[in-house]
Amino acid sequence: DVKVTQSSRYLVKRTGEKVFLECVQDMDHENMFWYRQDPGLGLRLIYFSYDVKMKEKGDIPEGYSVSREKKERFSLILESASTNQTSMYLCASSFGAGSEKLFFGSGTQLSVL
Amino acid sequence: QQPVQSPQAVILREGEDAVINCSSSKALYSVHWYRQKHGEAPVFLMILLKGGEQKGHEKISASFNEKKQQSSLYLTASQLSYSGTYFCGTVTENAGGTSYGKLTFGQGTILTVHP
Numbered sequence: 001d002v003k004v005t006q007s008s009r010y011l012v013k014r015t016g017e018k019v020f021l022e023c024v025q026d027m028d029h030e031n032m033f034w035y036r037q038d039p040g041l042g043l044r045l046i047y048f049s050y051d052v053k054m055k056e057k058g059d060i061p062e063g064y065s066v067s068r069e070k071k072e073r074f075s076l077i078l079e080s081a082s083t084n085q086t087s088m089y090l091c092a093s094s095f096g097a098g099s100e101k102l103f104f105g106s107g108t109q110l111s112v113l
Numbered sequence: 114q115q116p117v118q119s120p121q122a123v124i125l126r127e128g129e130d131a132v133i134n135c136s137s138s139k140a141l142y143s144v145h146w147y148r149q150k151h152g153e154a155p156v157f158l159m160i161l162l163k164g165g166e167q168k169g170h171e172k173i174s175a176s177f178n179e180k181k182q183q184s185s186l187y188l189t190a191s192q193l194s195y196s197g198t199y200f201c202g203t204v205t206e207n208a209g210g211t212s213y214g215k216l217t218f219g220q221g222t223i224l225t226v227h228p
Contacts, residue, residue: 042118042219042221043155043200043202044218045217048215058215102145102216103157106153107154
């Protein structure tokens, strides 16, 4: 089975800190995604990557950046965390260019105080 | 723009049926359905491609009406294990077959099944 692993289940940071959320997948998937999940808003796409060093903005990229130096790893960076970035962050991966199913990690619950 | 799911929440007793709807303001290429149990990762249920096909997964099936830009998820004879939040994810027609799996999700429908 595909495994998508997020490095932290819970994270507490202070306003203004630089935050790194890490995600690793073990099935050689080309595509990786970062979604943010908030009650009543569902999952919203922050960034995605379809190849190493390639990235595209999703629907809510403001305040975030990403890095994909290796195929299996996709990092989400909050340059200066703010309280409105308190949320559940979900990483996902998929194979191929078509309408493929996503495999999700278990999520990182980030609290910014 | 996110698709709209209805209802926002539904409560059932075991054995009852439910329908969850997903509507988009844009022409769709495909609709995906996922289920997320509390504290767990969302899990893929099924994909429907334009063509109006109906697919099934255990006692869960779905339809896709591309003219109405809607999909419906049908849960029959519900079980306790069906409890969770259901999300539809859509790919618009102009993205077509090169979406790379990039989905726009609805806000979710919370399904609770009681004994």
